[in-house]
Amino acid sequence: MCCDRPACPEDLALLWAVAGPVWGWRCSRSQHCSLVLHSSRTRSDPGNFSSPFLVPRAPGTGHEPGQGTGRGGAQAGSREWSCAKPAEIEHGHVEHLVKYHCDPYYQLRGAGDGTYKCDENHAWVSLGAGKETPVCEPVCGKPKNPPRQMQRIIGGLLAGKGSFPWQGRLVTRHNLTVGATLISDQWLLTTGRNVYLNHSDSAKPEEIAPTLQLFLGGREQPALAIEHVVLHPGYPKAVDLALLKLKEKVFLGEEIMPICLPQKNYVQPGRVGYVSGWGRGATFAFPSMLKYVMLPVAEGEKCQQYYEGRNASSWVQPILSNDTFCVGMSELREDTCYGDAGGAFAVQDPDDDTWYAAGILSYDKTCTASKYGVYVDVQHVVAWIKDTVAAG
DSSP: OOSOOOOOGGGOOEEEEEETTEEEEEEOGGGTEEEEEEEOOBTTBTTOOOOOBOOOOOTTTSSOTTOOOSSSOOOTTOOOOBOOOOOOOTTOOOOOEEEEEEOTTEEEESSSOSEEEEOTTSOEEETTTBTOOOEEEEOOSOOSSOOOTTOOSTTOOOOOTTSSTTEEEEEOGGGOEEEEEEOSSSEEEEOHHHHTTTSOTTOOHHHHGGGOEEEESSTTSOOEEEEEEEEOTTTTTTOOOEEEEESSOOOOOSSOOOOBOOSSOOOOTTOEEEEEEOOOOTTSOOOSSOEEEEEEBOOHHHHHHHHHTOOOOGGGSOOOSTTEEEEOOOTTOOOOOTTOTTOEEEEEETTTTEEEEEEEEEEOOOTTTSSOEEEEEGGGGHHHHHHHHHHO
């Protein structure tokens, strides 16, 4: 064989098997890829032929039939399939080519299509990515069942399965339920006020993290532990925002998928977005199922004047700054309410048919009694989010 075994993305286990002159490899399920060798004879080495194991992946399972999914190797009694030597052709040759594939809800990051060629230096090289091993990263903002316009949070219908796969349910100290928004397979956005519910202002983020539980997907899903809480440096005076890091990455699917971070401004007065949540409904009871509402971006100056004219304590006043924007009620006077904070103001970009988190709901105490909800403008804090996630 002209090249060493190619690596699998993100430390994927390579499972090795030998059967006489036949050898091959496959990738374990744990990091969302499969590896297939298309052919394996080179003009430079015409006499040395090695056939790979082509182990078919069971559709929708993320693993191969008859194989274990751990890192220790194939299970006893498992079967492997190999291909016969490819036919020789006149005035031509066969090359070593391998191709990486990501599992559903993941995509290859970087240049190239995942195809690597064994070059004259006995190295696997991609035309687009060079010698760099590809990485499978989460797909974002592509719900299988996008929301319909007339469903709502206050006294309305329920969100369909997979309509808001980025919506998290954060349970804080003393079992208070609030929102959180998945932005990767390990990080979520929520508000600083959510994090500090039933904690003193002097509490440290590392003390609060163990008291939080995060739920994603259906109600039957287990609680996920929070490893780190990172407050935005502008909290609490200007930016009511926090990042949550899960102890382990989550596997993505129809009901669990991150929303994309915005790369341009989606916050123009009159533009509508969708807000989902587990907050109180028309009877002020917490719902057992996720609901959502379609709301318009409001005029910032009118919102500022509205809240400046109120005589209320700081706890029931929103945090307004250059990093926030306001949203009005729907034509049916539908609104967010207690417990919805931390959810995304999700907008769909028609240019790429992708959903983006234009804002994170900070002030959820309107409940149709106030004119405006207040959101952190995510585009203003994207650099902080990316730097924090990169730092781990």
